[in-house]
Amino acid sequence: MKNIKLTIEYDGTDFLGWQKQSKGRTVQEEIEKALSKILKKDVKINGSGRTDASVHAKGQVANFREAFTIPVERLPVALNSVLPDDIAILSAIEMNYDFHARYNAMGKKYVYKIYNSNIRSPLSRNYVYYVPQDLDIEKMKMATKYFLGTHDFKGFMASGSSVKETVRTIYNLDITEKEKQITVEVSGNGFLYNMVRIITGTLVDVGRGKINLNDLENIIASGDRNRSGHTASAQGLYLYEVYYK
Amino acid sequence: MKNIKLTIEYDGTDFLGWQKQSKGRTVQEEIEKALSKILKKDVKINGSGRTDASVHAKGQVANFREAFTIPVERLPVALNSVLPDDIAILSAIEMNYDFHARYNAMGKKYVYKIYNSNIRSPLSRNYVYYVPQDLDIEKMKMATKYFLGTHDFKGFMASGSSVKETVRTIYNLDITEKEKQITVEVSGNGFLYNMVRIITGTLVDVGRGKINLNDLENIIASGDRNRSGHTASAQGLYLYEVYYK
Numbered sequence: 045m046k047n048i049k050l051t052i053e054y055d056g057t058d059f060l061g062w063q064k065q066s067k068g069r070t071v072q073e074e075i076e077k078a079l080s081k082i083l084k085k086d087v088k089i090n091g092s093g094r095t096d097a098s099v100h101a102k103g104q105v106a107n108f109r110e111a112f113t114i115p116v117e118r119l120p121v122a123l124n125s126v127l128p129d130d131i132a133i134l135s136a137i138e139m140n141y142d143f144h145a146r147y148n149a150m151g152k153k154y155v156y157k158i159y160n161s162n163i164r165s166p167l168s169r170n171y172v173y174y175v176p177q178d179l180d181i182e183k184m185k186m187a188t189k190y191f192l193g194t195h196d197f198k199g200f201m202a203s204g205s206s207v208k209e210t211v212r213t214i215y216n217l218d219i220t221e222k223e224k225q226i227t228v229e230v231s232g233n234g235f236l237y238n239m240v241r242i243i244t245g246t247l248v249d250v251g252r253g254k255i256n257l258n259d260l261e262n263i264i265a266s267g268d269r270n271r272s273g274h275t276a277s278a279q280g281l282y283l284y285e286v287y288y289k
Numbered sequence: 290m291k292n293i294k295l296t297i298e299y300d301g302t303d304f305l306g307w308q309k310q311s312k313g314r315t316v317q318e319e320i321e322k323a324l325s326k327i328l329k330k331d332v333k334i335n336g337s338g339r340t341d342a343s344v345h346a347k348g349q350v351a352n353f354r355e356a357f358t359i360p361v362e363r364l365p366v367a368l369n370s371v372l373p374d375d376i377a378i379l380s381a382i383e384m385n386y387d388f389h390a391r392y393n394a395m396g397k398k399y400v401y402k403i404y405n406s407n408i409r410s411p412l413s414r415n416y417v418y419y420v421p422q423d424l425d426i427e428k429m430k431m432a433t434k435y436f437l438g439t440h441d442f443k444g445f446m447a448s449g450s451s452v453k454e455t456v457r458t459i460y461n462l463d464i465t466e467k468e469k470q471i472t473v474e475v476s477g478n479g480f481l482y483n484m485v486r487i488i489t490g491t492l493v494d495v496g497r498g499k500i501n502l503n504d505l506e507n508i509i510a511s512g513d514r515n516r517s518g519h520t521a522s523a524q525g526l527y528l529y530e531v532y533y534k
Contacts, residue, residue: 055411100412120408130411163365166300166375167345171412 098278153231153285173280179251198267201236246273343523398476398530418525424496443512446481491518
């Protein structure tokens, strides 16, 4: 019995998301189908966490435990030959039997891409969040410091989410710009449902003057979803890396 | 009567190409439909040239002559509101009555993107040419100099093309690399059918050792399509700019 860690890239555009469901195309199901075809037995995988419809991944992680004879280093090529074009296995590594992609995750890094121009871009439409309004990027950069460290992020979780423990630690939150593209990079020990998209939406709201920089500390402390910013759209979001010990 | 020059970005993935045809989705037809809707009359446009299915544009140019009252500077916003997501008008400028997007074009600039890695990339699959083999980029860079200047490019035209005059001048041919992405930039006074894709295919064949650098001068001089390289795939190609006086 081997325990295999897969690192996965996918284009979320044509998926209902990561997690298998009764109807519709999901990343998990496509990978399980490919594994079952290559290993000639039913295989179930554990993802590090779900991603929503239209959300992309450059470094999603999953594991599975199975007995098989094909050399582990040949798994990516074998799987990629049967996977659809919008999923690829970047690497496969054998781990200790105890390793679990979700339970052992120490944190994650997300990237969020914004396209800021008065004209939308056909070529990047599925891969960025298009913001036509002028943004004050310096204000957005100043806003990042309020999110750093350990906070109760209850106000940055999709309403209706049932999670009880809402304290999370953000290690890093950076904004860079290149021509019309603004990139938000965030890493932390864990993220609530929609948290990255609401943080990004809040930064955009600061950038276009809808939220005052001076109010941000209070908005975060309030834990009130009605005071934080809008939820930035799914297609700008990329799961970049999952951290393990 | 006004004569309007449109600059256009499109994602070629879901088009049969630029030119209108009896069946299937084309960029020209979508723009003509949008213009007819906004100007409330039938409008025909002249493109600077065709692009094939799956080929993209960051700066395709077209013109049309019509009498209308809507201010020219408002045309892009008006058109973009009715155009599909995969086309956008970047600018609209009024020209002299004589201006013609095709006849007045002095040259063009194309960009060709290659993704070179042993694992394919789902996120860029529609926007790059995926080359899994190792490429000797220094050799590819050395190869570019043989294409510069004025040559008979008969051997770099799709076979079956009926064009008689096959002499063209290449002003510039540059290769740059960043991680796994290789970008070929080429500008010239005109390009034969598939010429950029065959030049790129030839450069890739030099990079993977299928064509010898020392033979390149003879291959170009021979005018023999059987001696030049393969035709690189359409989805890596971008029409970037059309030059006018």
